[in-house]
Amino acid sequence: MSDAMVDVVIVGAGPTGLALGIDLARRGVDALVVEKADGLFPGSRGKGIQPRTMEVLEDLGVLDSILALGGSYPTGMIWQDGERLGEHRMFDEDEVKAASAGSAFNVPWMVPQWRTQEILFARLEELGGRVEFGREVVGFEQDAETVTVRFASGPEVRARYLVAADGGRSVVRRALGIGMTGETVDPDPILVADVRINGLDRDNWHVFPPSGDGKVGYLAICPLAGTEDFQLVAQFPEGTSIDLSLDGVREVAAARSHLSPEDITEVRWASDFRPRAALADSFRSGRVFLAGDAAHVHSPAGGQGLNTSVQDAYNLGWKLGAVLRGSAPVSLLNTYEEERRPIAAQMLGISTGVHRGEVKRGAATVQLGLGYRESSLTEETRASVSEVRAGDRAPDGTLEGVRLFDAFRGPHWTLLALGVQAPELPEGVRVVRGSEAQESYGTGLFLVRPDGYVGWAGDEPKGLADYISRLGIR
Missing domain, CATH: 3.50.50.60 (FAD/NAD(P)-binding domain)
Structure with a gap:
């Protein structure tokens, strides 16, 4: 039992x-x-x-x-032979910010x-x-x-x-x-460890490129925000057995950077994996x-x-x-x-x-453009659409002084009625009204799911009641 x-x-x-x-x-x-x-x-x-x-x-x-x-995220810093060669941007900040329109978060x-x-x-x-x-x-x-x-x-x-x-x-x-x-993304194993380090600033993500002959792999040491730790990442040739001990991590850091073994004062956690x-x-x-x-x-x-x-x-x-x-x-x-x-x-x-260096960290990685336009839960009833479509992530913004994400927050559905009269709806739907178009949405009716995606959109209420009934919203 x-x-x-x-x-x-x-x-x-x-x-x-x-x-x-x-x-x-x-x-x-x-x-x-x-x-x-x-x-x-x-x-x-x-x-x-x-x-x-x-x-x-x-x-x-x-x-x-x-x-x-x-x-x-700190700015990357490229090192060679104990000298700083110059900064390296870890992601395309301009592209990320452009892709983050309609969000309060842009990095x-x-x-x-x-x-x-x-x-x-x-x-x-x-x-x-x-x-x-x-x-x-x-x-x-x-x-x-x-x-x-x-x-x-x-x-x-x-x-x-x-x-x-x-x-x-x-x-x-x-x-x-x-x-x-x-598939195996890369056959070369990778060490990742949380360490305490003396002798490195916390203003940069420190990158030590591999040697030209390929005998020494790359090393990256990133200060972990909000902690005293650094994340150390090192790549090894295929088939290498990685030593996760303090001595093993010290040896790797000393061989690939200007750090001495004693600069690694503690290994708080360590693991190895093969990217797949x-x-x-x-x-x-x-x-x-x-x-x-x-x-x-x-x-x-x-x-x-x-x-x-x-x-x-x-x-x-x-x-x-x-x-x-x-x-x-x-x-x-x-x-x-x-x-x-x-x-x-x-x-x-x-x-x-x-x-593999084929895609840059930018618009593709912020995940704001993902949506469910092809989902069976998505109904777009408008003949002409120039703004947000059903299935898209519902953008943030303001409507008559109210932040939209404040209205969306919680386990309920939300109807945006923009320049259109809102019909009567079940108690489980919060209605937010605007007499005119909203910057990201234009005009119309937009039923926003509890997970922040537009489930149904229309110029008029026709079809909305059937959608609500089909999903059992009450």
Whole structure:
């Protein structure tokens, strides 16, 4: 017999699982996050938060902490033989700012992954959510109504749905027999470590290019905003066994830079990996969903993995909430894979392109231009469209002195009525009226989904009631 029953079990307390837990908690969904480890992940790995994810984190109620405990990216500094050769821009700032029109955020923000997780964890607890650590999933069974999850120790848990957010080696995905299709982005292994260093300023991202003969790989040392740590990244020839110890990291830094071994005073966390790109063949099997790295694995170049993962959670959260409340048909859950798998495939291509130097960090990496125009949830009823279309991300801005994202914030739907009379709508829809056109939208009616995308758009209310009824909005 199972000892507990919840609405949703989320496997993995990384950024994906915690973000989903927050979104479900604020919707009154009884969700349990379970984590194999005894605590949160301790490393900096995914340190870049893109503008679109900043918008998501604002809606989830953690933006103030993210801003206070992070910082902007430093300018790159190229070194050779102990001398500074000149600055290197890590991303095209002009292109990023141009692509960020209609957003309050126009540059990536740096927060070490461990700190992002601490912030999300605190918010989840604030909302009454919970994480059980030391809970290793060893199997599960599902039937027409529930999923029963088994652990290495402790009681089983039954849930209406199970979400795998347990990383690239996902136990849940493997148990489902869902394959991953992809490629090795680079056969050369990479060391990444959080270290304490004497003798380097914190104003620059220090880059030490590889030697001309190829015998010594590159080294990059980035000050981690809001901490005393640096993230050290070094590439090695294929087949190298990487020493993750303090002495090993010291040897690498001394061999590739002007630093002496003693300048590396502490290794706080270290790992090695081989960059790859892979996409799960399916994001769902019955009552089980895949999200984050369990569904797509990226090269870290370009900072797309964590961001795509958090946005998976943001897409799935409102849909699970609506179905579990009984206000939406179960078929709504089919749109999670329909919408997110193509986005993940697109972002995998960008990550790989950035890693190989084929795509620059700029408009393609901020994720503000992503949308769901081809989704079955999208209805564009206007014959002529020159501004925002149904399926697009709803831009921020102001309307008669009100910030639009303030109106969007929360688990509800929002109707923008711009120069058009708004019809009567269910209580679950917040109406924001403007007598004239708005800069980003023009005129018309725009029904904005809980995850900030325009679901329905029209010049008049015709068809809106049918859309609302189909999705069970109330």
